[in-house]
Amino acid sequence: MSHFESLQKPMKRSDFLKLTGATAGMYLLSGLPLSSKVNAADKEFSFAILADTHTAPYEPKRSQWLKDIFIAMLAEETPPEFVLHVGDLVEAGLPAEYAEFASIVPPYYQDKLFGTKGNHEVRWDEYAGDLFEKHIGRSQYSFDFGGIHFIALDPTQLLQEPGYFTKSQLDWLKKDLSRVGKSTPIVMYLHYPIGDNNYYIINQGELLEAIERYNVRAVFTGHVHQEKVWKQNGLHLFSLAAAKSGPFFQMIKKRQNAQGESVLEILSASVENGALLTKPLVQVPLTGPRPAVTEQPLSIKVKEEKLEVKLHPHHRASTLQFQFWPDSRYAGKDEGLWQEMNSTDTYSNHWEAHLDVNRPPGEYLLQVRVLNYKQSWWDSFIKVKIPDKNMENKDRTVWESKAPIQGGLAAINDEIVISATTSGLVTAIHPKTQKQVWAYQTNGPIVGTPQVKDHFVYVGSGDKKVYALDGVTGKVLWISQCPEPVLGSLFIKEDLLFVPSGSNMLSIKRLTGEISWQVKIGGFTAGQPSADHETVYFGAGDGFIYAINQQTGIIKWKKKLVEKENPYRTLIYSAWATHAAVLPDQPGQPPIVFVSNVTHTFALNRITGAVLWQYAGGYLYSAPLLVQQDKETFAILADEWGGVSKINPYSGKRYWKTVTDQRIFNASPIQHGELVYVTGVNGLLTALKMTTGEVVDRYHFAASYAYSTPVIIEDKIIQAAQDGNIRSLNMESSYAVTPSL
Secondary structure (H helix, E strand, C coil), X not given: CCHHXXXXXXXXXXXXXXXXXXXXXXXXXXXXXXXXXXXXXXXXXXXXXXXXXXXXXXXXXXXXXXXXXXXXXXXXXXXXXXXXXXXXXECCCCHHHHHHHHHHCCHHHCCCEEECXXXXXXXCCCCCCHXXXXXXXXXXXXXXXXXXXXXXXXXXXXXXXXXXXXXXXXXXXXXXXXXXXXXXXXXXXXXCCCXXXXXXXXXXXXXXXXXXXXXXXXEEECCCCCCEEEEECCEEEEECCCHHHCCEEEEEEEEECCCCCEEEEXXXXXXXXXXXXXXXXXXXXXXXXXXXXXXXXXXXXXXXXXXXXXXXXCCCCCEEEEEECCXXXXXXXXXXXXXXXXXXXXXXXXXXXXXXXXXXXXXXXXXXXXXXXXXCEEEEEEEEEECCHHHCCCCCEEEEEECXXXXXXXXXXXXXXXXXXXXXEEEEXXXXXXXXXXXXXXXXXXXXXXXXXXXXXXXXXCCCEEXXXXXXXXCXXXXXXXXXXXXXXXXXXXXXEEEEECCEEEEEECCCCCEXXXXXXXXXXXXXXXXXXXXXXXXXXCCEEEEEECCCCCEEEEEECCCCCCHHHHHHHXXXXXXXXXXXXXXXXXXXXXXXXXXXXXXXXXXXXXXXXXXXXXXXXXXXXXXXXXXXXXXXEECCCCEEEEECCCCCCEEEEEECCCCCXXXXXXXXXXXXXXXXXXXXXXXXXXXXXXXXXXXXXXXXXXXXXXXXXXXXXXXXXXXXXXXXXXXXXXXXXXXXX
C-alpha cells in the first residue's frame, strides 16, 4: 500500500478525540464541558486553516480549488494532522451546498475537519443551524492537540450579518479557560476579524477582556477575504485569504526554533499546477512575552468632558488615541475618527484629552488605543453616558431589565411587555414595577416578534413549534408542531394564525392550535405575512410573492419579482424577509398589498399580482407604518440605509425623505402622536415630524446592536437591544435637535 493510499483511510471521530484528548463536539454552549482530561502530549506537528470557501454546486471553480487544496495537503510526506475552517464553508446554507462541501472533503479529513460558522451559514438559514451541525458539528467547542488548546468561537447571529458574543457564550469561554489554566498556549478561531480597524462584532471588547489573563497566542479569522496579520492585546491576529478566490489557505507548523523555544510557524499557502507552495508569514512564540501586554492601561476614567488614562509608570507609549465606536458603520471596516491624547505627567504616565460630547445624549462605546514603538497596541473599550442637557441632565432611561432580544416587543393592555429572546425565552414584564410576571422557555431561538390578541401570546421558535401562552399567567394553552423552524413573525387574522415555517406557510387555528392547512412553497420565508378577508400574502426566497386562499390553502397566484443567475443570488435579492402589508381599500383604487425586497417596495394588485408601482430603496427588513389622518392614508417606510420616507401608498408619490445617522435592520417605524420613531441598528432612536420629516429628537439608548421594534406604554418607549437590556425610555423632550454623530 502506498503512503498516499494509506492516508485515504478514514479515522473514526471517536478515535481522533481519544488521541487528542479533545472535547470537540462535547460542550453545550450554556453548560460545563463533560469531564475530560487534557492528555495530548506536547509534540511537533502541523495543521491547516481554511477560510471562506463559499462552496456551492453552481460554482464549480470553487469546488475544484478546494479539491486542489486537499490533494496538495495529502501529497505531503507528512500531511497536516487536521484542518480548521473559520467559516463561510458554503454560500447560503442550502442543502445542496453542504452536500457539495461534504463530497469534496477526503476520507482522511472527514473526522479531522473542525469548523465554525460564518455569516453565510446563518444569514439565510431556514434550518436554524441543523444542517451545519449535521454536516460539520458544533460551532463552539474546544480540543487539545500537541500541547496546544484550540478554541472555536461562534458569535454569528441567526438571520443577521455581524457577530455578537452572548453572555452564555462568554460564560462558556471563561469556564473553558479556567479549566485549561494560564500557562497552556491557546489558539482561537472564529469567522469575524477582531481588533485593528474591524467593526464586525460590537462587543469584541468583552472577548478581549475575557481572554487577557490567559496564554492566548494566536487568533485566526476570515470574512474579509484578505491575508493580514496584526499584533495587539497580547495576541497575533490573522485574517485569511478566501479560498473562494483561489486555492489559498494557511499551513501552521508547531516546532522548536533555533533557541529551543516552542513556536508556531505561520505559512501562507497556495496550490499552483498541483504543487503546494508556501512562504513564511510570521512566527508566533508560544512562551515568553506577548505583544503589547505592557500597553494595557492601569485605569481609564471619564469625568464630564475629560478623558483620563493612566499607564504603568515604566511604560513609554508612542501614541494614545481614542474614538467613539463608529456608529455610521455596521458590520464593516472603518479607519475611524481617532483623536490623540496628551501626556500631562511624564513621571506618573498620566494622559488626558477633551471628550467632545456634542452628540445625541445616551450610552456610547469609547475605544482607547495605546500604541508602542513596535507597531503593536492595546485596545480598551468602556461605556460612556452623555447626559441630556435638554432634560436637565436627567437620564432618559427609566428602567432596564435583562433579556437579549432580536425580535420586536409586544404589549398587553399597556400592562405587560412581552419579549422573546434568541435563547428561546419568552418573558412578561410589568412596565411600572419592572418585575418579571412570568417566563417560559422554548427549545429554539426566537427571532420573530411575539403576536398578541385577547391577552393571548403567540410565538414561533427555531425548534419548529408555535406556542400559545396566556399573557397574564404564562400558562401554555397549546403547542403546534411545524415542518421547519419558525423564524419569521406570525400574522393573526381573526381566529387564524398564518405561520412562516422554512419553505412552508401554515394556517393554524388560533384557539386550538390545530393546523388547517400547510403549503410547501419554493423558497425560504422569514418575514411576516399579511391577509385581507380571503387571501394571505407573503414573499419567499425563490423570488416569488405568493397569494394563498386563507380557507383552502390553494395558491391563487404567485408573482416573480426576482430571477438571478443562481439560487444564492435569487435568495438574497428576493422578498424572503418582507413584512407584507394590506392597504385599506379606497373607492377608485385597486386593492393593494405592499411587499419589499432589498432594492424596492412594490405595490401589487391583490387580485392579479400585477405591479402597480414601485419605490426604490432597501425596505426588506422593516414593516411599513400605515397611518390614517384626516381621512387620508399614507405610509412611512424605513430602509436599511437609514432613509425614512413618507409616501402616498396608492400612487407611490413621495412627500419627504430623511436620512438618519444609522442604518436600520428589522426594527420598524412606530407612531406616537405627530411623531414617527425609528431605531438605528447601533442603538440610536430618532424622532421625526410626521408632516415634514424633520428630525426633532434623538437618543442613543444602547451601545449595542438594536434590531427590535419598540412599543409605547403611557408615553414611555419600551425598547430592547442585543446587550441584554429592555429599556423604558422617557422621550418627553423639548424637541431640541443635537448634532449628527
